[in-house]
Amino acid sequence: MKIGYARISTQEQNLDLQRDALKAAGCDRIIDDSASGGKAQRPGLDRARELLRHGDVLAVWRLDRLGRSLRHLIELMAVLEGEGIGFQSITEAIDTTTPGGKLVFHIFAALAEFERNLIRERTTAGLDAARARGRKGGRRKKLDERKRQLAVDLYRQKQHTVIEICQMLDISKPTLYAYVDELTDIIST
Structure with missing residues (x-):
């Protein structure tokens, strides 16, 4: 079964474009949501995940409809992959049920890990440089x-x-x- 997930952030937006694209992509069922993509817990996404079973596919119109951060997307993809559920993004032409689609997502995951490592290195270097200048990190004491x-x-x-x-x-x-x-x-x- 292919389940579509359509999301808008505000009530002023319209789901028609997403629904039409998901229907054209062959979705058997479409779950609507009205929530910020920055929220990890969204009622519509939770409902779609409850319906998904091994061998099913979760489809979205665009990646940003599923989540705002690459980290969140990759975490969700890992969960879906672990449950044997495929993923499709219509606009970006990503389909993890194909070898090429899996490759694209693994490249995204590698880039995200690389970015996290760079941030960690820069943070550590900055703290080391501050310590070398005699500065101590952390919050100021509330009391003298x-x-x-x-x-x-x-x-x-x-x-x-x-x-x-x-x-x-x-x-x-x-x-x-x-x-x-x-x-x-x-x-x-």
Whole structure:
């Protein structure tokens, strides 16, 4: 069975062009959706995936109707491939039920992985360069050094509950515990 998936982002848009193309491509059923492509969870896409079985094909008018990011598309394609479900994009002429279509998608996946690796390398190089200049990464501390010491002292005195200390200093429990751990590390070294 070939199931078509048609998506619009806003109610002002019209699904007719997509529906017509999917019917012409031989879809047995077409599932409509009205949701942003940036959302991973979309009711129409979820419904289409529920209907798909091993050997079926999911068809879309264009790749951007299925997802906005290449990463999301590749993840979805991996899931579909694992379930034995094919994929067709009419406009881009991609059909993963053919060797050529699989090749195109594997090239997309390789390019996406390459891009992720480049981003990781640039991030690491930037952090290393900043450390070499004496800069430390991470968020600024919510409290200055004197107030951090006060928070830890109050915690160690055990005269106030953790919640009371957090409310007095307007910090969260994880922040308080981080300050306690930080000062314990400094004292132990």
